[in-house]
Amino acid sequence: MTxxxxxxxxxxxxxxxxxxxxxxxxxxxxxxxxxxxGLVGESGAGKSTIAKAILGIVPSQVxxxxxxxxxxxxxxxxxxxxxxxxxxxxxIALIPQDPSTALNPARRIDAQMTDGLRLKRNLLAxxxxxxxxxxxxxxxxxxxxxxxSSYPHQLSGGMRQRVLIAAAFGLEPKLVIADEPTTALDxxxxxxxxxxxxxxxxxxxxxxxxxxxxxxxxxxICDRVTVLYMGKVVEQGATADxxxxxxxxxxxxxxAANPRYxxxxxxxxxxxxxxxxxxxxxxxxxxxxxxxxxxx
Amino acid sequence: xxxxxxxxxxxxxxxxxxxxLFARGRSSATVLHGVDIRVGKGETVxxxxxxxxxxxxxxxxxxxxxxxxxxxxxxxxxxxxxxDERARRPLRRRMQMIFQDPMSxxxxxxxxxxxxxxxxxxxxxxxxxxxxRALVYGVLDxxxxxxxxxxxxxxxxxxxxxxxVGIARAVVLRPDFVLxxxxxxxxxxxxxxxxxxxxxxxxxxxxxxxxxxSHDLSVVxxxxxxxxxxxxxxxxxEGPCEGVFAAPAAAYTRMxxxxxxxxxxxxxxxxxxxxxxxxxxx
Amino acid sequence: xxxxxPTSTTATTDTGPQPPSVAVRHARDPKVVFAGGFIxxxxxxxxxxxxxxxxxxxxxxxxMATVPPVGFTDAEPGFLLGTDGLGRDVLSRVIFGxxxxxxxxxxxxxLACLIGSLLGxxxxxxxxxxxxxxxxxxxxWMAFPPVLLSILLVAILGTGLHSVIAAIVVIDWTxxxxxxxxxxxxxxxxxxxxxARTIGFSRPAILFREILPNVVPVLIALLTLEMGIAVVVExxxxxxxxxxxxxxxxxxxxxxxxxxxxxxxxxxxAVPLAALFATVVAFNQLGxxxxxxxxPVLRR
Numbered sequence: 001m002t003x004x005x006x007x008x009x010x011x012x013x014x015x016x017x018x019x020x021x022x023x024x025x026x027x028x029x030x031x032x033x034x035x036x037x038g039l040v041g042e043s044g045a046g047k048s049t050i051a052k053a054i055l056g057i058v059p060s061q062v063x064x065x066x067x068x069x070x071x072x073x074x075x076x077x078x079x080x081x082x083x084x085x086x087x088x089x090x091x092i093a094l095i096p097q098d099p100s101t102a103l104n105p106a107r108r109i110d111a112q113m114t115d116g117l118r119l120k121r122n123l124l125a126x127x128x129x130x131x132x133x134x135x136x137x138x139x140x141x142x143x144x145x146x147x148x149s150s151y152p153h154q155l156s157g158g159m160r161q162r163v164l165i166a167a168a169f170g171l172e173p174k175l176v177i178a179d180e181p182t183t184a185l186d187x188x189x190x191x192x193x194x195x196x197x198x199x200x201x202x203x204x205x206x207x208x209x210x211x212x213x214x215x216x217x218x219x220x221i222c223d224r225v226t227v228l229y230m231g232k233v234v235e236q237g238a239t240a241d242x243x244x245x246x247x248x249x250x251x252x253x254x255x256a257a258n259p260r261y262x263x264x265x266x267x268x269x270x271x272x273x274x275x276x277x278x279x280x281x282x283x284x285x286x287x288x289x290x291x292x293x294x295x296x
Numbered sequence: 297x298x299x300x301x302x303x304x305x306x307x308x309x310x311x312x313x314x315x316x317l318f319a320r321g322r323s324s325a326t327v328l329h330g331v332d333i334r335v336g337k338g339e340t341v342x343x344x345x346x347x348x349x350x351x352x353x354x355x356x357x358x359x360x361x362x363x364x365x366x367x368x369x370x371x372x373x374x375x376x377x378x379x380d381e382r383a384r385r386p387l388r389r390r391m392q393m394i395f396q397d398p399m400s401x402x403x404x405x406x407x408x409x410x411x412x413x414x415x416x417x418x419x420x421x422x423x424x425x426x427x428x429r430a431l432v433y434g435v436l437d438x439x440x441x442x443x444x445x446x447x448x449x450x451x452x453x454x455x456x457x458x459x460x461v462g463i464a465r466a467v468v469l470r471p472d473f474v475l476x477x478x479x480x481x482x483x484x485x486x487x488x489x490x491x492x493x494x495x496x497x498x499x500x501x502x503x504x505x506x507x508x509x510s511h512d513l514s515v516v517x518x519x520x521x522x523x524x525x526x527x528x529x530x531x532x533x534e535g536p537c538e539g540v541f542a543a544p545a546a547a548y549t550r551m552x553x554x555x556x557x558x559x560x561x562x563x564x565x566x567x568x569x570x571x572x573x574x575x576x577x578x
Numbered sequence: 579x580x581x582x583x584p585t586s587t588t589a590t591t592d593t594g595p596q597p598p599s600v601a602v603r604h605a606r607d608p609k610v611v612f613a614g615g616f617i618x619x620x621x622x623x624x625x626x627x628x629x630x631x632x633x634x635x636x637x638x639x640x641x642m643a644t645v646p647p648v649g650f651t652d653a654e655p656g657f658l659l660g661t662d663g664l665g666r667d668v669l670s671r672v673i674f675g676x677x678x679x680x681x682x683x684x685x686x687x688x689l690a691c692l693i694g695s696l697l698g699x700x701x702x703x704x705x706x707x708x709x710x711x712x713x714x715x716x717x718x719w720m721a722f723p724p725v726l727l728s729i730l731l732v733a734i735l736g737t738g739l740h741s742v743i744a745a746i747v748v749i750d751w752t753x754x755x756x757x758x759x760x761x762x763x764x765x766x767x768x769x770x771x772x773x774a775r776t777i778g779f780s781r782p783a784i785l786f787r788e789i790l791p792n793v794v795p796v797l798i799a800l801l802t803l804e805m806g807i808a809v810v811v812e813x814x815x816x817x818x819x820x821x822x823x824x825x826x827x828x829x830x831x832x833x834x835x836x837x838x839x840x841x842x843x844x845x846x847x848a849v850p851l852a853a854l855f856a857t858v859v860a861f862n863q864l865g866x867x868x869x870x871x872x873x874p875v876l877r878r
Contacts, residue, residue: 042484157347186346187511191555195566213484216557220565240561257489259514260558261541267518268496270489359776381781388778401769405791414787415777465773 003073004030005207006054006175011067012290013049013058013231023049023062025232025286031175036201036208038222038239040215040254046231047211051177053077054209055094056084071175090120093168095197097180099160103152110148113167120171135166139196158189162196169200175207182217194221215258219243227251230283249275301505302335302358302473307367309353327353329529330367335473338503340496342516342537344552345526351509354526355475358507359391360384372472389419392466396478398458402450408461409446412436412468419469432468439464439494456487460494467498473505480515492519513556517541525549609867616860624676631670632656635827639665644843660845662835668849671827675850678821678828679857681739682812686746687804693747694754695797701755702762703785713759716752724749728811732820742821746808754800761796765789795872802865806858813854829854 013024024046031037039047052058054069054076069076071092076084096102104112113135114128123131129148136144139162152160161181168176178197182190198221201208212218218225218239225242227235227250235248246252253275259267309328327350335341345351356362358369360376368377371391376384395401402411412432413425422428433443439460450458459479466474476495480488496519499506510516516523517537524534525546533546544550554569623630633656642665645654653660659669701712728745735741765771766789774784815821816830829850836847 042486187513188346188551188555191557191566191569194557198566214557215485215559219559219561220557243559243561254485255559257485258559259489259492259512259518261514261517261553261556262558264517264537267485267515268489268493270493271486361772361775385778388776391776393773393776395769395773397769401773403768403770403788403792418778465777469777 002033005033005035005072006031006209007068007070008050008054009068009070011050011053011069012065013046013053014063014065015061016063017061022287022290023231024053024064025230025283025290026067027226027228027231027233028067029226029233029236031207031209033174033207034201034205035224036198036210036222038218038225039209039211039228040213040218040225041228042213042254044230045228047213047228048179049231051094051179051209051211054092054177055088056081089116089173090171091173092175092177093171093173095161095165095168095176095178095181098184099157099164100152100184102164103160105152107151108148109150109152109155109163113148113163113170116167116171131170132166135170136163138169138200139163139166141166157185158193161185161189161193165193165196165200169204169206172204173206175209176201178208178210180212181210183212183214190217197221215243215254227254229279232283232286234279250279299337300334301337301339302333302369302371302507304331304333304354304358304369305367307331307333307354307357307369308365309350309357309362310365326365327529328357328364331526331529331531333358333524333531333534335505335507337472337505338499339522340499340506340508340520342520342523343507343509343526344511344513344516344523346511346552348528349526350529351511351526352477355393355477355507355509359393359475360387389469390472392469392471392474394459394462394466394474394476394479396481398455398462399450401462402458404450406449407446408448408450408453411461412446412465415465415469421469432464435464435468438498440490455483456490459483459487459491463491463494463498467502467504470502471504473507474499475507475509477509478511481511488515495519513541513552514558525552607867607871609863610871611867613860613863613867616856617864620676620680620857620860623673624680627674627677631667631673632658633667633670635666635670635674636825637666641665644839644846646843647845647849659849660843662832662843662846663839666827668832668846671832672829672849672853674827675829675832675853678739678816678826679809679812679854682742682746683805683808683857683861686743686808686812687750687801689743689747690750690804691754691797691801694751695758697751698755698758699762699785699790699793702759703766703781703789705763709759712755716755720752728815729820732815737820737823739822742812742815745815746811750804750807753804754797757796757800758793761793762789765792795869798872799865799869802861802868806861809854809857809861 007030009028010026011024011028012022012026014020015023027046027050029037029039039050041047049058049062053064056076058064064077067077071087076087079087110129110132113132114125117123117128117131118125132148133144136147141147141159141162147155147159147163155163165181181197182193185193194217197208200206210218210222222239224237225239226233227242227248229250235242235246235251242251243255246255250271253271256269257267257271307328308326308330310326331350331354333341333343333354343351343354353362357364360369364377368375370376371387374387376387402408409429409432412435413428416422416428416431417425422431429446432446436443436445441457441460441464445453445457445461450461453461462479480491483491492515495506498504508516508520520537522535523537523540525532525540525548527548533540533544533549540549541553544553551569557565639661642654642657642661643663645657645661646652647660648655648658657667657669659672661667662671697712701709727749731745731748732741735744771784771788774788779787812821812828813830813833816828817834819834821828821830832850833847833854836843836850840847
């Protein structure tokens, strides 16, 4: 049983602006080498907070109060800024959610893509550009030279996301965090992008933490999945198991609330109030015991 | 087959700007290339398409918010494209709209009460302010909002609550036709389910015709009887939902349906249809 | 009229995120309180100047020339902030100077705001030809050098408060027009304007009920800023002697006189300068505070 590449252990966080309201409640999850792990939850569940915690970009009003994020034997939370900078970009990369805001509108694509290559690999400008071109080919862009010379606004959303994916995988990182990478895309483009991520990930053996609110997307690309509700893990396991035989009532409710084109009259079932009440009770009990163990 | 309420024929919408002072030719973008669509009384029709399909423009043309370059929109016998703004006003009560973003469709400086009561008074649906207020309380009850909402501002409400206000505003005048433009995009799946269920109930109760614009085919399936599939300003396919989803006639429709990820385990899904799709020059 | 049957089976509570807590409707912003209080005080002082001022501002007394403020050596009681080169009480002159400054501030800024905003609203809402005409007008107008324009006006109209006000209005209305036009255009794109159209409100009704209330916060901020500018412009014009007659005390005039004897009697320059500074800062802070507390979105 090899050590997982990324291991989050009992990660907890609170919101300082909201009267110390807990945002993450002892979240634990593990991503193996070469695994695509889905992080699913509705908005406010804490999924992007986890992603930000890994990358060290948690906003100032959020405070991490406990746990560790183990990456290749080192706790990312205990590293200094410069140590973290070493790892980011080289070993851990991000595919952001919105391709239109993730790229600098005033700089050409080749400049933005070669930044990382030149910084981390000390490549010369010409070598970096060649590598960028090769990366664009890898993400199946037919005309890489044209794209390299373009500005972001000249490219479509799907194209921009391909560029970002190329940049993320470009340094051959060990872990890629994909933060809702297809939410802003048309459904046909989404499929192409998911296929792309999967093939790149298989080819390079990269681990992926795939954050999404869409159970359908997670079903198609993730090997394992963690379901979050209000910062607490409610279910975790192989995607097949969780989808076919969900154990927690919330997971079942989520599945029932999803509309399906192959089944009319789905998508009209909101989470039943009993489930919400039970969840709230679960969370309250958890918070109470957490307080107790802190005082004790 | 429901009796027709809204029929559009040959709708063409272009945005054109003459070049310079000496117009040597128009640089124009044609968004709709001759679209036909009909909505029957009490019928829910889904209008689906990806970005650039022209679905939003079609919706606005149906409501008379956008002037078509060609074609006609006939609402209950009257050609609204031929009418000017003043003549169209009496029809306004009967055709309403729900917007995608409740934040930008609810005036932040107005209380919810003001947003709902003023249209009632404008169209004379209540004799006094008191009566209007009572009517609005009734609508709030129906859409599942507390009566206290009447004194709130939009920014004090959650996304789902705001969308309910949007629905309330659309139905408070008891229209015959409502256009819903991407109203559940951006909502959590559970909130989405509540909103869709409410809408379905209301259209049934009020015998309301509904044109439901969405990029999400699964959502359309859940509440629509018929569906119109659009691509780049043209209707690609249309028909009863059951038929279109079970056996799509157009290749584009098949591609759209196939691209939808269902929450099921399907190992071949990712690689299926790879050669047919648009290549990465898009 | 059929009434609504509350047969809703849908839950009345969302499972969505908690709504933000209700903001205190009329939050007492400290900026508004302090700056507003100061301006109010100035207004009172200006109106009640003859009662508040200890001395006659025009009374010259060469025996009491350049007396320093109380607290320094050779100070005289009754002349709290000293006297100028002609023995006139500095404090009383500053108090009377408030009248000129505030009159200009409110009248000039108010008129510029009125004219500019009206044109800006029309341009932003009606668009097309109206917008093109008004925008071109603004462009051409702003091409004239403001200093030249004001001197020209004074030359035509003669020196005096009316020229100062005219000069400010003629030059600064364009600032309001541009800002209001942009805000109005932005508002006109909002979905709630489209919603108002679908409900059937008339175009003028939409302009005044939906758009104007959302333009007002920006307008107020700009107005108070303009008041501060007006005060400074008046000071500059009276500094060069183009404002009211030299008998009426003005801060600018006092600064001009004080500049010449700054080495012997620094207070003659310092006091009106401080008054000017404090007034402009107060206007700016008031504007900032008002913009915040009037804007429901920012107030959260």
